[in-house]
Amino acid sequence: MTYINLPSNQQAAISDMDETALRAAVRKCLDEERIGPIHGLGLSDCGPYVGTKLHEFQQAIAEYSKAKAHAKRERTRQDALRAGSDLVHAVQQMKGRLETERQEGELYFIEDQIRLPFYLSKRLSVPVSFRWRSSPSADWKYGHLTFVYDFSPQPSYTLPLPKRKPSAAQAARDLEDSLYREWERLKAQALFSMREFFRDGGDGDAVPEVFAVRPSPYGGGLNNFSCNFWQPERPAP
Known part of the structure; x- marks a missing residue:
């Protein structure tokens, strides 16, 4: 398991992801009320964060496609639109993280x-x-x-x-x-x-x-500052 570095396979998938194609596929899923158009883009290879948003979008499209009453169709369509936007945003976030890692990796x-x-x-x-x-x-x-x-x-x-x-x-x-x-x-x-x-x-x-390592002065073991070796030790309360 990695903590701070994206695995190489996720880096490749994120780098190859075409945002324009993704947006078009999301719109097509909404228009056709099915998830098929988004298959084959490699979203499941982009890591767990994107994978979670993909699953939420798939569920939203499924609910939209099953809705019959006008009010429910309107509500489920809005849910699907929101989930599709969240999916695109998740890919953008991962592309930003990848770029940051690459820049930092120079130093x-x-x-x-x-x-x-x-x-x-x-x-x-x-x-x-x-x-x-x-x-x-x-x-x-x-x-x-x-x-x-x-x-x-x-x-x-x-x-x-x-x-x-x-x-x-x-x-x-x-x-x-x-x-x-x-x-x-x-x-x-x-x-x-x-x-x-x-x-x-x-x-x-x-x-x-x-x-x-310095345990929390308030008890409970480790905290966000316990491993900050460059900072002076915080006094106990």
Whole structure:
């Protein structure tokens, strides 16, 4: 799973998508009250965001085609028009994101394909590799930062108390699930923070090799600032 970089197959599909052809297909779907005209454009290859909007448009067209009463046809047509507009807008957004990634890729790249460790302990760590350069004509430099986080599981007060104490095996499985979810959260926060650092013009030479992640001073584990290694630590309230 990628977090901050579009996969190459999605990049190709988004780049190849013809907005004029898409708009024409959306109009034809509305005129013919069927989804056929939009098939073959490769929308399902453009990633989950576009895929969700495609599914919503398909459902809206289906509802419109089934409507019989005048009032319901008017309502479902408006719904289909809105869903078609949302689909076109989603493609435009992804094209914008792709262009941003390409521009940023001239100066830095953060590897977001990070494998889950074979064994997870309460000391979680996420290694992030990256490269950067001062200008598109400069040589690449390479770096590596490991985010380390001492995870302290907290009891959930929103769930009902179990009728009996869980077995040792169940407790171990519950801990493993908690560690996995927290590691995924840590990975996401680490990648987002690293991208924010470079987007704001950060110098790769200033990135440390190891950073001790800061839990939220308000409790609850990680927050949006926990992995911001370039910022001073926030005081506890």
